[in-house]
Amino acid sequence: MDTKNTGFNSKLIHAGGIHDEMGSAVTPIYQTSTFKFKNADQGARRFAGEESGYIYTRLGNPTIEDLENTLAELENGYKAVVTSSGMAAVNTVYMAFLASGDHMIGHNAVYGPSRGVMEKIFPKYGVESSFIDCTNIENIKKAIKPNTKLLYLETPANPTIGITDLKAASKLAHEHNILVCVDNTFCSPYLQKPLDLGADIVLHSMTKFINGHADIVGGAVIASTKELFDPIAFVMKNIGFNMDPHQAWLTRRGLKTLSIRIDKAQENAQKVAEFLENHPKVEWVLYPGLKSHPQYELAKQQMNGPGAMMSFEVKGGLESGKKVMDNVKMALLAVSLGGIETLIQHPASMTHSKISREGKLEAGITDGLIRLSVGIEDAEDIIADLEQALAIA
Numbered sequence: 001m002d003t004k005n006t007g008f009n010s011k012l013i014h015a016g017g018i019h020d021e022m023g024s025a026v027t028p029i030y031q032t033s034t035f036k037f038k039n040a041d042q043g044a045r046r047f048a049g050e051e052s053g054y055i056y057t058r059l060g061n062p063t064i065e066d067l068e069n070t071l072a073e074l075e076n077g078y079k080a081v082v083t084s085s086g087m088a089a090v091n092t093v094y095m096a097f098l099a100s101g102d103h104m105i106g107h108n109a110v111y112g113p114s115r116g117v118m119e120k121i122f123p124k125y126g127v128e129s130s131f132i133d134c135t136n137i138e139n140i141k142k143a144i145k146p147n148t149k150l151l152y153l154e155t156p157a158n159p160t161i162g163i164t165d166l167k168a169a170s171k172l173a174h175e176h177n178i179l180v181c182v183d184n185t186f187c188s189p190y191l192q193k194p195l196d197l198g199a200d201i202v203l204h205s206m207t208k209f210i211n212g213h214a215d216i217v218g219g220a221v222i223a224s225t226k227e228l229f230d231p232i233a234f235v236m237k238n239i240g241f242n243m244d245p246h247q248a249w250l251t252r253r254g255l256k257t258l259s260i261r262i263d264k265a266q267e268n269a270q271k272v273a274e275f276l277e278n279h280p281k282v283e284w285v286l287y288p289g290l291k292s293h294p295q296y297e298l299a300k301q302q303m304n305g306p307g308a309m310m311s312f313e314v315k316g317g318l319e320s321g322k323k324v325m326d327n328v329k330m331a332l333l334a335v336s337l338g339g340i341e342t343l344i345q346h347p348a349s350m351t352h353s354k355i356s357r358e359g360k361l362e363a364g365i366t367d368g369l370i371r372l373s374v375g376i377e378d379a380e381d382i383i384a385d386l387e388q389a390l391a392i393a
Contacts, residue, residue: 003073008190012256015073016066027066029249033057059237063245067252068220071210074189075202077222079229081236082248086185086205088241089219090114093152093181093201095239096231100126102149107134107164108362109157110183111205112352115359131359135162135295140169144176153199154183155192156299159311159347159371160364161286163295166302170198179228185209185338190259191266191304195224201232208338209308211254212261216247261340261376265308268382269374275383276312281320281390283313283368308375309337311347313368320393321346321370327392330377330385337373342382344372 003015018027035054037043045051054060064082072080083089094117098104106115108131118129132139134153151173155164170180181201182194188209194202204210206218221236223229236242243251266289273287285292288299289306299306314320324344325333331342335351345351348360348367355365374382 008074009259011070011073012258015070016252017069018062018066027063027249027252029245030057030061030063031245032061057245058240058242061245061248063252064243064248067243067248067255070252070255071189071204071220072222075184075222076193076195077202078225079233080220080222081229081233082206082243082251083219083221083236083241084243084247085217086111086203086207086219087113087117088236089203089205089221090183091117092219092221092232092235092239092241093150093203094118094122094127096235097150097179097181098122098127101147102127103145103147104129104150104152105134105140105143105148105178106131106152107154107157107162108132108359109160109162109364110152110154111158111185112347112355114152114154114183116354120354133162134164134169137165137168137172140172144172144178148176148178151178151180152183153180154186155302156186156288156307156309158183158186158309159352159369161288161293161309161311162364163288163293163299163302165298166194166197166199170200174198186309187303187307188258188262188338190262191307192302195222197302200224200228206251207336209262210258210338211251212258212339213250213254214336214339214341216250216254218243218247218251262305262308264376265340265374266305268376268379269308269310270306271379272372272374272382272386273310276310276386279387279390281315281393283315285312286310309371309373311369311371313366313370314390314393316393317368318346318348321368323393324386324389325370327389328385329388330381331372337371339373340376342373342375342377342385344370347371 068080180199182199204220277285287310331344
């Protein structure tokens with residue numbers, strides 16, 4: 001079935017393009033490290049790129065390819081690679097497009113390790129970076145240097161929920177021959193398509209919404225063109241960032257219910273955000289579905305829904321916030337996000353703990369900030385859980 005012109009939900013179910021000779025309704029798990037050739041000449045042709053086919057799972061595998069093809073179609077990209085983790089996806093992009101003497105601009109409130117690895121490891125190889133508030137396009141303009149090669153964005157940002165204007169940022173970057181990569185983890189292609197808005201590359205931690213069941217770790221990188229895809233694929237294959245076939249199969253299975261899960265989660269999130277915003281013990285709430293969000297109008301233009309992620313602060317700061325996190329009963333006190341269960345965590349001491357205190361404060365990651373990933377439980381139960389925990393704070 002050609003799914004190019006079908007709706008999003010039909011793509012979720014039927015895209016991929018890998019068909020099993022036995023007639024399996026789903027692509028099987030090809031749990032093999034290597035693939036045999038008919039003869040020596042066929043092996044030579046495949047290694048030379050003169051014949052399509054599989055050689056070795058690090059280089060390609062039908063189960064993995066099924067997931068890659070689906071993601072590329074969902075993001076309206078050229079091709080995709082899937083990786084062993086979200087950070088493998090991030091580092092694939094960094095290694096593919098940054099060399100000694102290059103400069104990268106990143107949003108200051110991105111996933112902690114995405115910033116940490118750039119600030120702590122890549123300077124050893126001569127790569128410099130500037131992390132700024134990219135929700136203000138003027139800040140990007142001021143940060144551009146003659147050697148800037150990559151603009152790395154995450155929108156909504158982790159964990160401050162700041163939203164960057166992708167059309168404006170991409171237009172500015174391309175005027176200076178700078179590539180634009182967007183971490184689309186918080187939205188997934190269901191709520192936002194960065195390539196359609198001008199970005200060159202999009203990546204995901206598939207551990208989150210794409211898989212959606214908190215039972216795998218994985219990443220993905222989707223390129224808009226062959227010229228961009230080839231260096232991405234080269235790094236992934238030769239550094240060895242590849243995903244395992246069983247991980248890929250689980251992720252493809254989880255992906256089929258993406259829209260249903262997100263619809264329910266963001267319906268819940270809207271109710272939870274409104275409850276928190278009106279609670280006397282809550283200082284502030286940042287959620288794209290609230291009119292109080294500073295980029296509320298931009299979110300409506302750029303995203304197909306507000307998503308399931310929010311941050312808030314309890315009056316009394318960190319100590320009151322700890323009491324809330326320590327006393328929830330349904331929500332899990334755990335890092336990660338985008339699963340069917342509601343998760344609550346403290347970024348300053350957990351996911352963003354390796355960022356300097358100055359860097360955190362500059363990015364708006366205060367000690368009192370709590371990040372909430374709303375799941376698909378009954379909204380009334382999530383609210384009741386938060387209400388009883390807030391009563392203790």
